[in-house]
Amino acid sequence: MRQPKPLPAAVRAWAEQRTGPVVSVRDASHGWDRSRVWELEGSDGVHRYLKISPSVKFFSRESRAYRHIVPALGHSRAPQLIDSRAQDLALLLTAVPGAPAKELGLDDAGWRSVHQQAGALCARLHEAGELHPADRVEAEASLAAAADGAEKYLTRAGDRLTAAEQQLVRDHAARLRRIGPLPVCYIHGDNQPRNWMVSGSGSGFALLDFERTRPAARVQDLVILTVTHWADHPDRKTAFLRAYGRRLTDAEEHALRCLTAMDAVNCLVWGPDNEDAEVTARGRRTLDRLMREAAPQRTDGGRPS
Template identity: 30%
Template sequence: MESWHRNRLSAGQAEFVETRLPGVRFLNDLSWNLVDTAVLEVAHGQGRYVIKAAGPSNRHIRRELDAHEAWTEAWARQERAPILVHANPSLNLLITEYLEGYLVEGSAAEYESGTYLQAGQLLREFQAQTVRTDSRYEAAATEKAMAWLETPHRIEESVAGKVRGVLAAYRPEPVPVVPTHGDWQPRNWLMNGAELRVIDFGRFEFRPAISDFCRLAVQQWRTRPELEAAFFEGYGSDPRGSRLWNITLLREAVTTAAWAFQVGDREFEKQGHRMLADALANYRTGSSPMLPAQPGNFG
């Protein structure tokens, strides 16, 4: 039993896979190895599949299942996202069909405008499936950022103090929330020919639509405004508003810096500290340079 999954799955998880995919064969370990999520490419018969599994305290598999069960069908029908074939929530495990394509991150496609045009179109389609008002989201997100500051991190105390001051002064209001991917960036995109595809829904959640712009805004868009322009051409509008956008970027920066330190991702931690500096600079100047003159609303 151990030969095909290389001890990445529990005995119960491996047994479940073998009952659903008899004679399963290991092909590749695709895990990031930052958290306890195992991602294994396997073969069964003439097909290829991806197994995702984690320990009982890991919440990402449950989030991914929520996304597949209700929200990814439109993409999956177009072969733009994986199709869920088996799942066992009690074992924290799911199996999807393998999606062909190469990872956009690190490829030429990462800095091609056409990639971001498609990314905007796909995200708009995903988020537009439904919208609801959440009276607690902003308060909970702010409390969570505050809580991250009480966990181990390498944020300078002077910086942490400024962040606490901004978060404490913020007055949350009800906001519209939509289905969000949660980690919308090139490391979760595949390119198959000229077609963009989407993977990894482990951070799926209902959030404000702008939350899916954060990764891109502080990475690829930072030095390549033409990619940002292509994205919003595909998305159809730019729904960022200064108050919500700035606080979203600040909370994201805190989470990034603290989480990356705790899992030992030095490059991502460095990005988190840069995000903190930029977000606080926006508060000092009262500006948000990435905003349009007349931001639209999600609808």
């Protein structure tokens, strides 16, 4: 059992200058070492969240997202930024009601409903506004950047992948580079049920955690869902895309498949390095599936040996 992470005194004092006295603090961090989030209860009875970003890049992305992109989601559909403190990479946020979807023990119908709500809100995020010129350049280069990153992660993964698996990842990276222009937007970047807050017997829905929000191809926001929930439950993908408002094009489906290979090798680096069994299993499962699908099929009607 991990020890609670202490809230730095200087950051607490800064938060109290903006909200009044804090009467209780709860460590709300994720399991990985660099996650630092606390739930603060004020003397006014209001709960707020204080987050210290793991890097300048994530702080810049998230503070910018809260100021310029998140408002397009509408009231109560995401936390609001109360203030930020760049010297400590700190963000002070309002709370949204509910609990993460992954903690609710939903049945199949419940999951379809949640994915439908996620699709609708994701569409609103993706249509938040025109990209600034520099952001458009970054977005249009995002698939090539993902492909370029594959070699870096392959090097770091070492013998966690076989030679055949390494070649499969390289093949998918090469295909990704050949895909033409795709629709671009500001993506959430970590679009999955742990960041979906559900309240009011399923009627309320909000997005959390915008540290990975960035300009990119729209389809990059669907990678995690593709290799987790949608892998065994295509009905959830159908519900999401119906609410999202359009089907993926053939080029987007092809890009999505290639991106799952990039995600797999990333997971097989990050997961073991951070002792995250869930992320490691996600990468291994995706890679095993891609290898099975790439295996040559026998022509005599039998299964491959």
